[in-house]
Amino acid sequence: xxxxxLSQDLKRIxxxxxxxxxxxxxxxxxxxxxxxxxxxxxxxxxxxxALGVSRNVVREALSRLRMLGMIESKKKRGMxxxxxxxxxxxxxxxxxxxxxxxxLQDIFELRLVLEIGLADLLYIRKTDKDIEELEHIAxxxxxxxxxxxxxxxxxFHGKLYEISGNDTLKRFQNMLLPIFGYVVASEKxxxxxxxxxxxxxxxxxxxxxxxxxxxxxxxxKPHFDKLEKTETTDTLTD
Amino acid sequence: xxxxxLSQDLKRIxxxxxxxxxxxxxxxxxxxxxxxxxxxxxxxxxxxxALGVSRNVVREALSRLRMLGMIESKKKRGMxxxxxxxxxxxxxxxxxxxxxxxxLQDIFELRLVLEIGLADLLYIRKTDKDIEELEHIAxxxxxxxxxxxxxxxxxFHGKLYEISGNDTLKRFQNMLLPIFGYVVASEKxxxxxxxxxxxxxxxxxxxxxxxxxxxxxxxxKPHFDKLEKTETTDTLTD
Numbered sequence: 237x238x239x240x241x242l243s244q245d246l247k248r249i250x251x252x253x254x255x256x257x258x259x260x261x262x263x264x265x266x267x268x269x270x271x272x273x274x275x276x277x278x279x280x281x282x283x284x285x286a287l288g289v290s291r292n293v294v295r296e297a298l299s300r301l302r303m304l305g306m307i308e309s310k311k312k313r314g315m316x317x318x319x320x321x322x323x324x325x326x327x328x329x330x331x332x333x334x335x336x337x338x339x340l341q342d343i344f345e346l347r348l349v350l351e352i353g354l355a356d357l358l359y360i361r362k363t364d365k366d367i368e369e370l371e372h373i374a375x376x377x378x379x380x381x382x383x384x385x386x387x388x389x390x391x392f393h394g395k396l397y398e399i400s401g402n403d404t405l406k407r408f409q410n411m412l413l414p415i416f417g418y419v420v421a422s423e424k425x426x427x428x429x430x431x432x433x434x435x436x437x438x439x440x441x442x443x444x445x446x447x448x449x450x451x452x453x454x455x456x457k458p459h460f461d462k463l464e465k466t467e468t469t470d471t472l473t474d
Numbered sequence: 475x476x477x478x479x480l481s482q483d484l485k486r487i488x489x490x491x492x493x494x495x496x497x498x499x500x501x502x503x504x505x506x507x508x509x510x511x512x513x514x515x516x517x518x519x520x521x522x523x524a525l526g527v528s529r530n531v532v533r534e535a536l537s538r539l540r541m542l543g544m545i546e547s548k549k550k551r552g553m554x555x556x557x558x559x560x561x562x563x564x565x566x567x568x569x570x571x572x573x574x575x576x577x578l579q580d581i582f583e584l585r586l587v588l589e590i591g592l593a594d595l596l597y598i599r600k601t602d603k604d605i606e607e608l609e610h611i612a613x614x615x616x617x618x619x620x621x622x623x624x625x626x627x628x629x630f631h632g633k634l635y636e637i638s639g640n641d642t643l644k645r646f647q648n649m650l651l652p653i654f655g656y657v658v659a660s661e662k663x664x665x666x667x668x669x670x671x672x673x674x675x676x677x678x679x680x681x682x683x684x685x686x687x688x689x690x691x692x693x694x695k696p697h698f699d700k701l702e703k704t705e706t707t708d709t710l711t712d
Contacts, residue, residue: 349592349643
């Protein structure tokens, strides 16, 4: 473990600017002094003097922390430590156009892992109203226009994340959607397993969580098949 | 969907500084002009003139993009668009000390979802060498000192993510570790299900992916039980 951590740290230090150093120092300071959300921060000028750098550099570093939602400016009270929005920063760099191919594939697999693992939370938290809404979405599955099918696909799976009752998970999947859309659009044909959305709703109504997981595996089967195929090809060409 | 997107956008505009506006404009510009990784960016001064703002504000906005790994400065070539490190930004705000309780709980659940969903990737990618390493880690499970058990727990589950062959997933779990450590440490006793790490290795050797998933569910049972219990309590007090 420690080896792995070390390589991560070393990676982060490369191509350092003054703003990088000041940002790091401020993070260390906030941690060392056990700042809590709501606590007021020292003024920009005080920080610049203590660090022996210009106010511009301090402003640059503070601006980064503000972007991450770690600090907020309050009228009369000045800057305070805020509750950061942990997914906000992530969202800013999630653009399929600038993410490399391997990472896109990784994220696509992450979706498969999440949807198979979701069954337990769904069975703990699903309500009759949820099932009704899901049934309504699934009814429209039969329409064949490709653009509609992708939208419907997103609505159905998005509703499943909503039922999980986990806001972080729901927001996470919501911001991964452009990635899935990009991967799906780059495939030659729209593929779905033998188990349809309507079948999945039936299982949620009458079956147990194991039945649902099997159903979801069957529903996502074309994607898993593709992974297995790629894996075999990789081994053969090694 | 469009309704939800709208509310996200509106949320982002609140408490706007000049750096926020310039950052947004630069993002829109990069997208509109279809910048690709490696493409050179206009100079700071040119950007400031085009936007009608000071160089300091442009520098602040560029500094944010640099922090997210979206742009890099190259000697002689100036700034270029880079491949962003999608998890780097996320990592910066993941500190259990400043994350609120609900989000901590969400992230803990996310781990449960991932570990149950991981079985399919594991069975596609595991090698004999992986199993050997896992077996070695599991052998030490019997030692009872609490600090050692937590380290061993992390080593075992970390190795599973490594076997998944998904770098994004592995890094993701690696940066979630402080959160898990925090949640586990806040529990009164170290709890583990009837299925041990050694049992899980045996299943990986001889059983199929369904056996493994059942084993993992049993291994994580105390955590799932706690979720069900909380859920029931919530409903009763509603």
